[in-house]
Amino acid sequence: MTKDNEHIEQIVDNYDGDAGMLIPMMQDLQADCGYLQTEHLRCLSKRLGVPLSRIYAVATFYSSFRFTPKGAHEVTLCMGTVCYLKGAGQICEAITKEFRVEPGGTTHDRLFSFQAVNCVGACAVAPVMLVDGKYYENVTPASALEILHGLCPDEDTSEKESEA
């Protein structure tokens, strides 16, 4: 716990203890720990003098914050207009059916966390899916499933090539 405290202290200090920087602080916290933990938020609340309820109000408002551990891989499906017109809805359905995971959730085996986002800004090659930051263009329901079936549970995500 003290280690956690130090960690949060460090993050808060990076922003000079400015409570207005709550969002970036939580972003850093999530980047380090994978998700926002109750204990951490409680600690942050004390340190900043901001009520825990307000911290939750902010954290639950923005869709990028999560409260459960993420999977070994991060799968992001673009649901922007162009991707949608070109069949992203069917891809989403196929993934949900095959892996029993709703957008925003993580598979039971923690293989991957699945997010459906508004637009990743790569409309020219729609439909687009990202796996650990790597873009896959012109995805179809079949090719999406093939990519996801190829994911390995113990693979170190940090070594994955990150393209953007």
Add this chain to the structure above:
Amino acid sequence: MTSFCDKRLNSPDELERVREDLSEHRNSDTKSVCVCIGPGCAAKGANRIYELFCEAVEQSGAQVKVKAKGVGCHGLCECGPIVIIQPGDIFYQRVEEPDVAEIFRETVLSDRIVERLLYEDPSTGKKVKSPNEIPFYKAQKRIALAYNGVIDPASIEDYIAAGGYTALPRALTSMTSEEIIAEVDVAGLRGRGGGGFPTARKWRSCRAAEGFPKYVICNGDEGDPGAFMDRAIMEGNPHSVLEGMIIGAYAIGSSQGYIYVRNEYPLSVERLKEAIKQARQWGFLGEDILGSSFSFDIRINRGGGAFVCGESTALMASLEGRPGEPRAKYIHTVESGLWGRPTNLNNVETWANVPAIINNGGEWFAKMGTEKSKGTKVFSLVGKITNTGLVEVPMGITLRQIVEEIGGGIPDGKSFKAVQTGGPSGGCIPAQHLDTRVDFDELTKLGSMMGSGGMIVMDEDTCMVNVAKYFTAFLQKESCGKCTPCREGLSQMLDILDRITDGEGKVGDIESLEVLAELLEGAALCALGKTAANPVLSTIRYFRDEYDAHILERHCPAKECRGLFRYEIDPETCKACGICLKNCPADAISGEKKVPHVINQEKCTLCGTCWEKCPFTAVLKV
């Protein structure tokens, strides 16, 4: 690379000396290989190609000095990955990994062109060498995107050598704040983020407002689905945004700036961070910029994935660490914005236009465009169009020119149905209005809007009711929930649209939608809610027959809404191969060898597997 500047520049003269050194160093015999690593090309593996070129450069040890650069989005994403060799402006498209060695050997080292990688003009069938000869680029005019695809976005030296940071010293040394604002006023620059508010008027009000400190904000929360203009600028030429902001801050009298970037754009954040760091090192940000007494700094904030934060007051709430809920704007943000101080917010593209206006003068800018919409506008031209990509066109160009000349029309022999502009706040413009000029006011008259620049082309296979439903669902999900008309109204509208596309629409549904739309427009708190009904209203206005077909005939004319059309096998085309039969999950297809197959409509679940799998396109939607 050699560092040309290891200390802060303390005067415009020092900057000019550095610029001369830089140009000299980049003398004409240096070749450069520019690999586009914009989002489109990157998705097609351009980063690997860039690495391969870097390796080739390293290994060559040639006498010719060669530099490989990863550059921002060049525009013609359809033909990516794009590689351009300078000098010569040789444009290679669809470059794959094995092509790298050949390009390097032939073009870079021996000045020979690799014909097969050149672009082929579809109208003449001729191969063309440079981008200027490609119809996609011909009708464009590039200001905000001028250096995109030319400079290395991670190199401030590249930006300076190309003429960047010339407007800033000019503004600081030879112009007063009022003169700068007057120049922007003459240019007639209007906000590129969607609202189209005159930029100079905003700056002037903020300058005149009482209170200190004053803030300037760059809105990089490009939330409209189908739009990536701002992303391309932030990732392709971040310094142009910074330079615009510094000039704006000087004119307004601000000492602190913020850039609010979407969470989904990690590379934009990285590029801007790097650019800010460089600008601080070189003395374009910080205390006493270029030896003047003007001080200004910029901080980056990442969004949290909420569309509503593109709205100015919601964005400011988010910057203050609160939920991004908008407020009523009877007091303008230029008077009381971030932390209750005068705040001037402009969009990425607006800021990127400022240096060019200061360099070339407002009159130069105002010569382009229509009476009330000046300059150029960047659009992301996407959807059912041959040349998808990023385009910058002079205002006043017709939609037809964009779709047909630049975009190359609709692929696969399909016909054009509508073009959607303005994102979720915009509307769908049908074929009969294709000759409309691109202009803030003209597009609004048609029930759409300029918006931030998403331009999504739809063909005959797109169901317009479904499009309206998509945008309504999007906005319903993104509504912050603060005001009732938006929170509840959109839910009701979505409910009706859901029923219509499920084949359960009722007579009177269209009228109910119109009533709810009117309510939203009149009573919602912010622009998100006020304009939320535009996609529904514009589709009712131009495609009412499609709504009627769904409601009265239980039929989807575009054959997109499941359950409102059937699949049938054309006996003439069917080769009785058995693929559909084997793949049908409902065992609804019967047939034998050499006998055309038939779908049992009672068993069919309309999943579409047969339609997808048939190699002879014998399965038809009827």
